[in-house]
Amino acid sequence: MSKVRVLVGTKKGAFILTSDGKRKDWQVSGPHFAGWEIYHMKGSPVDPNRIYASQTSGWFGQVIQRSDDGGQTWHQPGTPPGEPTTTPDGMPKGESNKFVYDTSAETGKPLTTHQWYDGTQHPWEFKRVWHLEPSLTDPDTVYAGVEDAALFRSRDGGKTWQELAGLRGHGTGPQWSPGAGGMGLHTILIDPSNQKRMFVAISAAGTFRTDDGGKTWKPINRGLHSQYIPDPTAEVGHCVHRIALHRSRPNVLFMQKHWDVMRSDDAGESWREVSGNLPTDFGFVIDVHAHEPETIYVVPIKSDSEHYPLDGKLRVYRSRTGGNEWEPLTKGLPQANCYVNVLRDAMAVDSLDPCGVYFGTTGGQVYASADAGDNWASIVRDLPAVLSVEVQTLP
Amino acid sequence: MIRVVLPAHLRTLARVNGDVVLEVTPPVTVRAVLDALEARYPMLRGTIRDHVTLARRPFLRFFACGEDLSLESPDTPLPEAVVNGQEPFFVIGAIAGG
Numbered sequence: 001m002s003k004v005r006v007l008v009g010t011k012k013g014a015f016i017l018t019s020d021g022k023r024k025d026w027q028v029s030g031p032h033f034a035g036w037e038i039y040h041m042k043g044s045p046v047d048p049n050r051i052y053a054s055q056t057s058g059w060f061g062q063v064i065q066r067s068d069d070g071g072q073t074w075h076q077p078g079t080p081p082g083e084p085t086t087t088p089d090g091m092p093k094g095e096s097n098k099f100v101y102d103t104s105a106e107t108g109k110p111l112t113t114h115q116w117y118d119g120t121q122h123p124w125e126f127k128r129v130w131h132l133e134p135s136l137t138d139p140d141t142v143y144a145g146v147e148d149a150a151l152f153r154s155r156d157g158g159k160t161w162q163e164l165a166g167l168r169g170h171g172t173g174p175q176w177s178p179g180a181g182g183m184g185l186h187t188i189l190i191d192p193s194n195q196k197r198m199f200v201a202i203s204a205a206g207t208f209r210t211d212d213g214g215k216t217w218k219p220i221n222r223g224l225h226s227q228y229i230p231d232p233t234a235e236v237g238h239c240v241h242r243i244a245l246h247r248s249r250p251n252v253l254f255m256q257k258h259w260d261v262m263r264s265d266d267a268g269e270s271w272r273e274v275s276g277n278l279p280t281d282f283g284f285v286i287d288v289h290a291h292e293p294e295t296i297y298v299v300p301i302k303s304d305s306e307h308y309p310l311d312g313k314l315r316v317y318r319s320r321t322g323g324n325e326w327e328p329l330t331k332g333l334p335q336a337n338c339y340v341n342v343l344r345d346a347m348a349v350d351s352l353d354p355c356g357v358y359f360g361t362t363g364g365q366v367y368a369s370a371d372a373g374d375n376w377a378s379i380v381r382d383l384p385a386v387l388s389v390e391v392q393t394l395p
Numbered sequence: 396m397i398r399v400v401l402p403a404h405l406r407t408l409a410r411v412n413g414d415v416v417l418e419v420t421p422p423v424t425v426r427a428v429l430d431a432l433e434a435r436y437p438m439l440r441g442t443i444r445d446h447v448t449l450a451r452r453p454f455l456r457f458f459a460c461g462e463d464l465s466l467e468s469p470d471t472p473l474p475e476a477v478v479n480g481q482e483p484f485f486v487i488g489a490i491a492g493g
Contacts, residue, residue: 060404060408
């Protein structure tokens with residue numbers, strides 16, 4: 001029987017929740033990396049026991065952790081447990097947390113500044129890894145989206161990292177400016193049908209696409225309208241919170257923008273709004289049903305100044321029509337006095353049938369639905385604030 | 396031998412219990428102690444000082460013999476009591492938050 005493993009990153013450690021395919025009884029493991037912020041964990045699609053984790057701290061900076069046994073044990077790539085921590089000639093091997101922006105002329109146009117909150121230029125400074133996206137074909141290849149916004153790649157299992165500098169260097173970089181949460185590259189989508197094509201999203205710059213494996217990039221924000229920036233239809237500057245695609249139809253993208261739920265049917269060349277009858281179109285998460293490419297999920301949040309559900313009712317909204325027509329899903333979710341938020345990386349789906357949907361809240365609850373959203377139950381209720389949720393469906 | 400006291404999170408990362416004891420080639424300075432610490436525990440590289448600039452991370456401080464050495468030049472010699480192992484060199488996480 002299939003199993004499900006839910007990887008939960010929180011403000012104070014990582015938790016791993018496991019269940020069989022019924023998804024009723026859960027085992028909870030953790031906290032792993034207790035006391036650290038775990039921005040994201042994600043497993044390799046080709047080797048599910050290979051899991052990467054972004055462990056970060058305002059005090060101690062960034063650490064990359066890796067598990068090769070499904071999350072039971074962890075190590076920093078380059079320094080496996082039990083092995084010498086230096087090379088034979090005495091050089092340190094701990095490189096996994098070294099993220100250095102590429103300033104070479106050969107691989108990208110060197111960039112040193114971006115726009116700061118006050119409109120002046122500000123140096124690019126590495127702060128943390130927001131998102132880890134393992135390759136669809138090679139367990140040793142993984143991408144990292146970082147703050148200040150840039151894309152890095154490791155081809156040796158997370159030991160060493162190189163920037164794909166064409167993203168920052170494509171031309172609009174100096175116009176990017178941080179959102180309230182920082183200038184993070186938070187979403188990385190790899191096209192399953194053409195892995196040279198990738199999409200990334202950055203707060204508050206927008207969405208970008210490469211068609212050559214990350215060498216060159218272009219902004220894909222036409223159709224976005226953001227009233228809070230000087231030119232509401234500018235090429236960049238849009239606060240994109242999340243994008244999602246269905247693997248069977250990678251040219252169709254869905255977006256939760258700061259305000260507005262959007263859709264593109266041409267790989268991001270143009271976008272149209274599909275907020276429809278949502279009670280509020282502000283929010284962070286968006287995801288797609290594993291088997292129905294027109295079924296999508298969002299969690300509407302009251303506003304950008306009030307980061308909690310409308311009327312204290314936690315409702316997931318589902319559209320079975322690819323947007324515009326939405327229905328609230330409430331069974332099993334609190335419908336009074338609920339004032340949590342659901343952050344951008346905190347929703348995921350499994351690939352069982354019926355599709356399971358999962359999300360975590362800043363109140364420490366992780367909710368699961370084993371029937372595509374019709375009914376919900378909490379797996380855990382009292383974790384630290386949840387930063388990210390990923391799901392692995394295991395044989 | 397130099398004794399180094401690390402914050403709990405860094406002891407966990409380095410997989411050590413208690414103080415770290417290091418052999419440091421004179422002159423014993425903050426830089427020399429951190430170089431020796433990172434050579435022995437490479438997983439700590441980047442967690443105390445920046446990978447490239449080697450600047451101290453903002454929320455960490457260095458203390459020894461009751462003195463805050465954080466703003467001293469990293470090449471200032473450490474007190475004799477640290478050099479001879481009587482007193483430890485502290486890496487301390489700033490109390491920050493609310």
